[in-house]
Amino acid sequence: MPGGGVAGALHSAAGPGLAEECRPMAPIRPGEAVITGAHNLPNRFVIHCLGPVYGVDEPSDHWLAECYRNSLELADSKGVESVAFPALSAGAFGYPVEGAAEVAMATVREVLPRLENVTRVRFVLFGVADEQVFSRCLLSTIE
Template sequence: MTQRQFGNVTVETVQGDIANQPDLDAIVNAANAELRMGGGVAGAIHRAAGPGLEQECIPLGPIKPGQAVISGGHHLPNAHVIHCLGPVYGRDKPEEKLLASCYREALLLADQNGIVAIGFPAISTGIFGYPIEEAADVTLKTVAEVVPGLSNVRTVRFVLFSESDKAVFDRALMALPADL
């Protein structure tokens, strides 16, 4: 685990399964617009949560790239799931602003709902094609800018699927200036 402190908030990276983070109040789903099961992260979260998650989410959609909504965790060990629709790289413009919006909106929703510890995947880096290095830079810069203004959130964890993705996020996290 790699960690950095930004104000009162610890930002950390781990390699693991986003749907198996029992010490977090909420996890973030890299959702599709309709908030349905899908593949990748969305599929893993929906399978672990059970069918009630999709039933709760259908009326919340569709959402647009950069938007976030919150639901219960159902059979997950987390009380909440925050669903974000990341941009499809090369199609949804401007990609950087839309990706940053996902993280900003999710963190603000978490804070408004009293969430102390939240876990994120690398949104848009799978089938949506966002290059992992660019995504890590945008993501971590956004998180470092947002977290000092939060009242409740104290832990932001990036749960990366592969060791190589974790290494990219580690480098981006350590490259951030201390005084953002």
């Protein structure tokens, strides 16, 4: 449902129809992913997942990996070719950016080869510092 951060920005840009479509699906649990239409956004779908609150939803690394895994598998089942993620749980939920990046990159690297439709995964991050951390983690998973 609408809130702050990335979810708030998405709901604001998508318009009130997004919240209406989400309402019957709420609440979701950490690691769970659901999909809706994109409403006023320029894409077909929005995948909603609830990342873990670091230090509360344990084991946090498991639930964070489940967010990425479930989101990618859901996108693939809908024929989506390209997915964009923020740094899930690394904002208000307190997950350290380095750890969040490691989980994200490892999970995407594990899941992507077995998907039929998703061929591109992007990370849309808050700033240069986060981008550097994610880039470093990406490079370390390739080496």
